[in-house]
Amino acid sequence: MxxxxxxxxxxxxxxxxxYDTNCAEALQELYLKHELKEKGVESFQNFLEVFVDMNTQMWDQFDLGLIQRDVIRYQRFHRILTAVGVDDYKLSLEMSSDYVRLSPTKKNxxxxxxxxxxxxxxxxxxxxxxxxxxxxxxxxxxxxxxxxxxxxxxxxxxxxxxxxxxxxxxxxxxxxxxxxxxxxxxxxxxxxxxxxxxxxxxxxxxxxxxxxxxxxxxxxxxxxxxxxxxxx
Ligand SMILES: [Mg+2]
Incomplete structure (x- = not known):
């Protein structure tokens, strides 16, 4: 036309x-690498759902100017891990930097x-x-x-x-x-x-x-x- x-x-x-497919692929790799199952997070699907829920909320807040980039960088995985029963700030920082590095390399x-x-x-x-x-x-x-x-x-x-x-x-x-x-x-x-x-x-x-x-x-x-x- x-x-x-x-x-x-x-x-x-x-x-x-x-975003959804690429993010799920990256999280699947992080779930295995950081042995979340062994740390008590039985279901990857549940971990993914919690991520999607909190990530969407945080990006909506970012778009509204209510939070800054660093809150996503340094708090996102801590909130998610805490919600699935793993309160480990050091691990959350490692996962955050892994995620930020890995996820953008996905091709879907x-x-x-x-x-x-x-x-x-x-x-x-x-x-x-x-x-x-x-x-x-x-x-x-x-x-x-x-x-x-x-x-x-x-x-x-x-x-x-x-x-x-x-x-x-x-x-x-x-x-x-x-x-x-x-x-x-x-x-x-x-x-x-x-x-x-x-x-x-x-x-x-x-x-x-x-x-x-x-x-x-x-x-x-x-x-x-x-x-x-x-x-x-
Ligand atoms: Mg968009």
Whole structure:
């Protein structure tokens, strides 16, 4: 389809990079390496569920500016381990640094991510805007083989503003001669990606694979990345 868009902005985690699968693979390795079963954490599945629950809460707080990066770095695994019955701060720090090193090297992408990037390449200016950390996000992009699709990768850490702040979008679009209606933001998070697009006055495509109900205003909504072919 031909469209009036000239520039496409992607979110990274949970939109292109398969955060859940990659995170589960990394945690499985850490569960074995640090012998959590022997320490009384009987079920990996339970450990994973506790991680997902607490990790999601902490990232939501980070996105809202309620906690800083160091809280995630130094408290996340302690809270998780304590919740599964292992109160060991030293172990939690080792697991944290292992996780931060290992997880970004995982390669899984969301279904049809590569296909849609191939389809879009050369037709649109492509940018990533992510609330993640600079050195971690760049490892994810290169290990999953998608760095070369993007003209620019903008992290909140570099800009000093997080999505949904308008400033991070202004920074990404600075010097590009685009009208607002020529830019489309694609992301899985209503509070950062979609609210951010609305703040910046650009169009949005909400990636909602589970078709969760919501009451936000989005230009488009898709459940599979391949549906972008009918928009772009
Ligand atoms: Mg995301």
């Amino acid at each position: 031909t469209s009036s868009y000239k520039c496409v902005i992607f979110d990274l985690d949970h939109t292109l990079w398969d 992408l969301l279904p049809n991510a590569k296909q849609i990037l191939d389809y879009l390449k050369g037709k649109y200016q492509m940018i990533i805007i992510t609330n993640g950390f600079e050195e971690i996000q760049s490892v994810k992009l290169s290990s999953s083989g998608i760095s070369d699709y993007f003209e620019n990768v903008i992290t909140s850490e570099t800009v000093g503003h997080k999505k949904p702040a308008r400033e991070i979008f202004d920074y990404a679009l600075k010097g590009r001669a685009h009208e607002n209606h020529e830019v489309l933001m694609i992301g899985d998070n209503l509070n950062t990606d979609i609210k951010g697009a609305n703040n910046a006055g650009i169009h949005s495509a909400y990636f909602n694979p589970l078709r969760k109900p919501h009451n936000h205003t989005t230009t488009y909504e898709i459940a599979d990345l391949i549906e972008l072919k009918s928009i772009l």
